[in-house]
Amino acid sequence: MSAADADRRLRAVEAFNTAYARVLDDGDLTVWPNFFTEEARYVVTARENWDRGLPAGLIYCEGRAMMADRAFAILNTAMYAPRYLRHFITNTWVGTQADGGAFEAGANYLLTQVLVDEPNARVHQVGRYIDVFVESEAGLQLCSRHCVYDDALIDNALILPV
Amino acid sequence: MTAFSNRYQWPDAGLFEIPDWVYTDPEIYDREVERIFHGPTWNYVALEAEIPNPGDFQRSFVGPTPVVVTRDGEDEINVFLNRCGHRASEFCREQRGNAKLLICPYHQWSYDLKGNLVGVPFRRGLAGRGGLARDFDMAAHSPRRLAVTRRGGVVFASFDADAPPLESYLGPVMTAEFDATFDGRPLELHGYYRNTVPGNWKLYHENLKDPYHATLLHSFLVTFGLFVAGNRSAMLADESGLHGAIASAKRASTDHVSEEAKGEMRAFHEDFALQAPEIMEFVDEFDSEWSVTMQTIWPNLIVQREMNTLGIRQIVPRGPHEFAMHWTMFGYAGDDEAMRRHRLRQGNLMGPAGFLGMEDNEAIKFVQDGMKRSRPGHHAVALEPELEAGATDCVISEAAIRAMYRGWREIMGLAS
Ligand SMILES: [Fe+2]
Numbered sequence: 001m002s003a004a005d006a007d008r009r010l011r012a013v014e015a016f017n018t019a020y021a022r023v024l025d026d027g028d029l030t031v032w033p034n035f036f037t038e039e040a041r042y043v044v045t046a047r048e049n050w051d052r053g054l055p056a057g058l059i060y061c062e063g064r065a066m067m068a069d070r071a072f073a074i075l076n077t078a079m080y081a082p083r084y085l086r087h088f089i090t091n092t093w094v095g096t097q098a099d100g101g102a103f104e105a106g107a108n109y110l111l112t113q114v115l116v117d118e119p120n121a122r123v124h125q126v127g128r129y130i131d132v133f134v135e136s137e138a139g140l141q142l143c144s145r146h147c148v149y150d151d152a153l154i155d156n157a158l159i160l161p162v
Numbered sequence: 163m164t165a166f167s168n169r170y171q172w173p174d175a176g177l178f179e180i181p182d183w184v185y186t187d188p189e190i191y192d193r194e195v196e197r198i199f200h201g202p203t204w205n206y207v208a209l210e211a212e213i214p215n216p217g218d219f220q221r222s223f224v225g226p227t228p229v230v231v232t233r234d235g236e237d238e239i240n241v242f243l244n245r246c247g248h249r250a251s252e253f254c255r256e257q258r259g260n261a262k263l264l265i266c267p268y269h270q271w272s273y274d275l276k277g278n279l280v281g282v283p284f285r286r287g288l289a290g291r292g293g294l295a296r297d298f299d300m301a302a303h304s305p306r307r308l309a310v311t312r313r314g315g316v317v318f319a320s321f322d323a324d325a326p327p328l329e330s331y332l333g334p335v336m337t338a339e340f341d342a343t344f345d346g347r348p349l350e351l352h353g354y355y356r357n358t359v360p361g362n363w364k365l366y367h368e369n370l371k372d373p374y375h376a377t378l379l380h381s382f383l384v385t386f387g388l389f390v391a392g393n394r395s396a397m398l399a400d401e402s403g404l405h406g407a408i409a410s411a412k413r414a415s416t417d418h419v420s421e422e423a424k425g426e427m428r429a430f431h432e433d434f435a436l437q438a439p440e441i442m443e444f445v446d447e448f449d450s451e452w453s454v455t456m457q458t459i460w461p462n463l464i465v466q467r468e469m470n471t472l473g474i475r476q477i478v479p480r481g482p483h484e485f486a487m488h489w490t491m492f493g494y495a496g497d498d499e500a501m502r503r504h505r506l507r508q509g510n511l512m513g514p515a516g517f518l519g520m521e522d523n524e525a526i527k528f529v530q531d532g533m534k535r536s537r538p539g540h541h542a543v544a545l546e547p548e549l550e551a552g553a554t555d556c557v558i559s560e561a562a563i564r565a566m567y568r569g570w571r572e573i574m575g576l577a578s
Contacts, residue, residue, distance in 0.1 A: 054352060058355055081524060
């Protein structure tokens, strides 16, 4: 892959992650599954599990349908205190392979949370995305995203996807 | 009457009202650590599957107190305090590993896998000067060892060498329920969730002795028809009232939800459906009449058998206002790929990001916030007044919470 193509790919992934974070932070959660392919895997897990190859996820979705159910539950059935979350995504990298249009990528993320009855944002989660993207006519889509967090203890509850 | 019980007066309504100080007072908390977690109780510390080989060790907790769990060369499991006999340092810093000796990094005092102090550098000094006295007692400077018992691959520890055998500690009903999950099939580790909950540790027990909340807080269950008022269910408890299990049988599609029950449950929708309904499938693999049980084993263990997603929850109190929850998710070593993935998918129900788990954590935070921020008062634990305390097959009941407090007050020296 040429340096120019790699740079184009990097900028496409950065734009993808910006759009992804906008949906989670300020947008319509029902749109979130559309960032993924039909069969995509979405897992949020502790670094402790990832490093040892343990499969459990705090969130463990096989396929977009499970993500849609989660979005539905958060919006319609789940009980939780009002809050705002915000993603800061940096240190993005892309793989240069191109087998069948799929490629690896990743980034660091910082997720802050404001509980509306407490004064300030607190760091809710720090971790990295470990991704596999595919290119389709509609643009990039994730066929897997693992959100691997470094935190030792989750602060009470993780309500929204990462 | 001691001065202690004079200072902490229980309300006149007896078990039907619980005062805030039970959940907020530092002196009560200290007494709980001493009398409950460091008393004649069995505390969960590990699964044997986490330390399968000789030399394996793992950090854990008994109440708030850090311990090390090891498997030695004789296949014995040992539990001792993670506190160096020299200068008190919490010497075992790695979450887990395999070693012949555990060595305190500060001055290299070393311990064998049974927790015996076996090595002190320069014990005889240097060039005839310094070092330890000839009669220095190595055994007396080993970390305190705890009593250990195991059942079905689960390891428990106790500060009290005279704690009763686990089977009589649990009683027959709780032992049978425990054995339904730990039925002899070797376990396969799926991973961990770890979170804090900003609430008193007992609120977690209470939440699982409170069948009333299941259909009211957990709209997800009701919306998708997994658990509704009218399901066959029971609140089990042992004689002490300290252990319990909230149990229900998955609704068969032929079951009918009464109009009365529907009206009371704001979340009930017959028309909503999951796009991926397999998360709610139940593969009947247990020798039990229940498809869901959440078993609370006093004082620090919850055994989660939520259909096919299985987990241990270990309570680690961090003062009166907060506890950590360590979840160890597992399946069975014989699971095929499809079953393993079924358990992992179903895992979305529980844990700090679970459809149900997040709600329990939030509700407990709300309760503690209410006590911290408002005027001191009492909780009303008044449902099912016709039964003072104990097991019940009525879901609109708080009798099992009252049973727990009958036991708690006795242990704490606060029974009237
Ligand atoms: Fe609950």
